[in-house]
Amino acid sequence: MSSPEDLAEIQQVCAGAIYKTEGGQKFVFLPALIVRTGDNTFTRDALLTLRAHSSYASRLFLSEQIPGRGGTYQTHTVLGRTWCTPSWKNVPPGRPIEMLMQHLKAYA
Amino acid sequence: MGIVQTPRDGNGPERAAISDLAAAEADIEKACRDIESAPEHALEEIDAAERRLAEAKTEIKEEERRERLVNVTVDRVLKEIPAGTYVVSAFKARVGVAPDRELDEIKNGVLEPLADNAAIRIHGHEVFVSHPRTGGSS
Numbered sequence: 001m002s003s004p005e006d007l008a009e010i011q012q013v014c015a016g017a018i019y020k021t022e023g024g025q026k027f028v029f030l031p032a033l034i035v036r037t038g039d040n041t042f043t044r045d046a047l048l049t050l051r052a053h054s055s056y057a058s059r060l061f062l063s064e065q066i067p068g069r070g071g072t073y074q075t076h077t078v079l080g081r082t083w084c085t086p087s088w089k090n091v092p093p094g095r096p097i098e099m100l101m102q103h104l105k106a107y108a
Numbered sequence: 109m110g111i112v113q114t115p116r117d118g119n120g121p122e123r124a125a126i127s128d129l130a131a132a133e134a135d136i137e138k139a140c141r142d143i144e145s146a147p148e149h150a151l152e153e154i155d156a157a158e159r160r161l162a163e164a165k166t167e168i169k170e171e172e173r174r175e176r177l178v179n180v181t182v183d184r185v186l187k188e189i190p191a192g193t194y195v196v197s198a199f200k201a202r203v204g205v206a207p208d209r210e211l212d213e214i215k216n217g218v219l220e221p222l223a224d225n226a227a228i229r230i231h232g233h234e235v236f237v238s239h240p241r242t243g244g245s246s
């Protein structure tokens with residue numbers, strides 16, 4: 001779930017994607033990720049957990065909320081930075097790009 | 109009398125095959141004209157021209173078959189499929205994506221979700237990623 005091939009695949013949609021680790025938890029940092037919401041496009045730094053995090057099967061943290069999308073947000077501090085994340089659950093660990101696609105449905 | 113050789117113009121195998129076809133047809137016409145003046149040579153020329161005609165037609169068909177097939181990448185795997193327009197559900201079946209998975213295309217670095225009933229045009233080199241339909245608001 002965290003191979004170079006996985007990283008290369010997700011770099012097709014976020015060229016600067018890199019793995020990061022904190023406290024044994026592995027993440028994919030996605031700088032300037034494009035988030036599409038219907039007709040609008042937002043750019044956010046994002047952090048994808050590759051395993052369960054804070055009672056969810058996985059999380060996609062964003063640097064800022066997406067206006068009008070994602071429902072209720074929570075804030076978390078990860079890798080020394082404060083992130084927000086919507087109440088979007090049941091995205092199991094898998095290939096990072098698959099996980100990202102499922103998390104982005106929260107804003108569609 | 110020998111068969112007239114038509115120079116190839118170097119614009120690809122299909123154009124060369126079409127050129128060969130035209131040359132073979134010209135040979136046949138010429139051979140038919142020659143029948144009246146030299147029947148014994150004309151029959152040989154007709155046989156040779158017909159062989160060239162058959163070869164040229166085979167070459168054209170093979171080239172057309174090659175041109176229709178293009179490569180796309182689906183979940184990192186290269187697939188060879190005919191170019192053209194597909195309904196997404198049929199495309200998924202064609203490239204081995206399970207019907208219950210959702211398909212996205214990566215276009216200019218952005219994930220574009222594809223509805224199963226949408227139409228997509230395949231030109232070659234497109235990149236697709238599928239994923240399970242999970243995830244939901246709590």
